Amino acid sequence: MNLELVSKSDYIICLGSMISKDSPKMNDLIIEAIAKNSAEFIYMHPVDDIDVKLYCTQFVKYEVGSEEGILALLLEYFTKDRSDELEEYLSDLDIGYISAESSAGEEEFDEMVEKLLNKTTKTIILGEDLFTHERVANISAMIKAFKEFSDFNIISLSDFILNANDELEDVAELKSYNGTVIYKYASNEDEFVYGSESFSKVAKVSNKDLISLNYGKQSIQRVFKLDKNLQGTIALCGVKADDESFLSQGYRYKQVKIEKVEE
Template sequence: MAAKQFIEALNQPSNDSFAFTCKGFDLIMCVGTLPSRHDATLLGSLSTSDSKLVYLFTMEDQALVEKSAFFSRYEVGAEEGVLALLAKSFLLHVKLPEAIKNYFEELDEGYISAESNLGEEEIEEIEALYEEATNVLLVLGDDVIRHSRAANIAHLAGLIAKHGKAKLLVVGSTPEMMVASKQERVLEEIADLKSYDGVVVYQCPMISKEEENFLIGSAQFQMAAKVQNGDKITVAINQEVYPRTFVRDDSLKGVIALMPCAKADSSYPYHVVKIVKAEVQ
C-alpha cells in the first residue's frame, strides 16, 4: 500500500491530526522506521529533541537507542499486533463507539503479545509515558506502509489519533499528501504472524553508492549465516540473485542484516534469504 493510500486509511476527520515536524511534543513514539537509513532529517530531529522517545523496531538503531526513554524489539512482521496493543492500551479509559469497544474487549492480547514479542509489562511502561505526556506524536515508518496488512494498521493508528491524544507523522509524507476522511471502516482481526525463520535481510536505502555491493550484518548474523567479514556471497531473494560482499558491523545487534539498495520496491522489506559463498576462482 503506497503512502497516499496509507494516509487515506488513517481515516482522520481533518488534516489537524497530522504533523510534519517533531517540534512541540513531549513524547514521540516511533514504529516501523530505521531513521538512520530512511530519513536523515527525522533522525536529526529525534537526536536533538528534548522529547521523551519510545522506539519500537525489529532491530536497534544505535543513533536512537541511547536517546530512548523506552526501546523494544518486536518480531519481523508484527507491526499490526504492535499497533493493536498500543491502541487498546491508550484508549482503555476513553469513550469509544460500541463496535470499537467490543473489538478491543475481544482482542486476544496475550497471544498477540507473545507473537509480537512485546510483553504486557512493556506495554504498561509505554502507557505510563503516554499518560504522563500532554502532546504525543506517533511516527509511522516505511515498514507499516509497505506491510501486507497496512490498511488495518492504518486504521488502528488512526484510532489513537482520533480518540486519543496523538498526532500522526507518516515518514516521507508532505502536506500535499494529506487527506481527511470520514468513512467508517471495520476493524479486521489481527492476522497470524508470518514465519521469518531462517536468515533474514532488511532491504533499506543506501547511504553511499558502494553500499549497494554490501550485505551488512552483526557478529550474530555472521554466525547464523555462516559467513566471514569480506566473503564474496550471493543473496537469493525469491527468484532474484544479488552478488554482495559481507561486511561485519559490530555496532549492529541481532540476526537481521542490512541489504542497502539504490531503489527499494513497494513490498515489505524483510526477506528470508539463501546465502551462498562465491567459489574462489
C-alpha cells in the same frame, strides 16, 4: 508533514522505521525534542539500532512481521473515549496472545503508559515497514482508529495514502521469519549487506565476502560487511532508488538464503 511538531513534542513513539537510516533529519528533531523538552522517546523496531538506543528512553523490540499486532496493542493501551465498535473490537482480541506472538510484553506497554505522566504534546512517527506490510489495509484502518481515539499527532514517513475502511479485521496469524533476514533501506551511497557477528555465524560468511542473496527464483550479489554495532540475525542492505530486484518490492524484510560466492 509537520516536522515542527516533533521538535515541540515531549512524548514520541517511532514505529516501523529504522529512523537513523530512513530519516536523519527526523532523527535530529527527535534528539532536539529530548534535549529541549525532556521528551520521552520510545523506539519500536525489530532491529537493535545501537545509535538510537543510546538516546531513546525505551526500546521495544518486536518480531518481524508483527506490526499489525503492535498497532492492536497501541489501540488497547493509548485510545480513550472509544466508540462502541472499537470497544467491542478490542474486547474480542486476545491481547495477551498478541503480545506474546509479537514479543512485545504487556509490561513494556504499561511502562510506555507510565511515561505519559505530565506529557502534553504526543507524537507517533509511522515508518515504511507498516505500509509495505501485506496487511496494510487493516493496518491503515487501525491507524485511522488510533488517530480518531487518541490525542497523538500522527506523522508518516511514507508516501502511502491512507484510504482505510472503518471496519477493523482480526489480527492475522504471525508468519515465521526464521534464519537469515534482510532489512532494506534507501541508500544512494552503497549496496553492501551489513550484519552482526551472530548473522555472520548463521549465514556462514565473513567480513568482505561476496555473497549471493537468494529469494525464491531470484538472486543478487552483494559484499558482506561485519558491523559490530548490530545485533541479532537481521542484516541491513542499502538499496538504490532505481533498484528493480526483489529487495525493492513489497515488505522491507526478506527471508533469504545466503551463499558465499567463490571467486
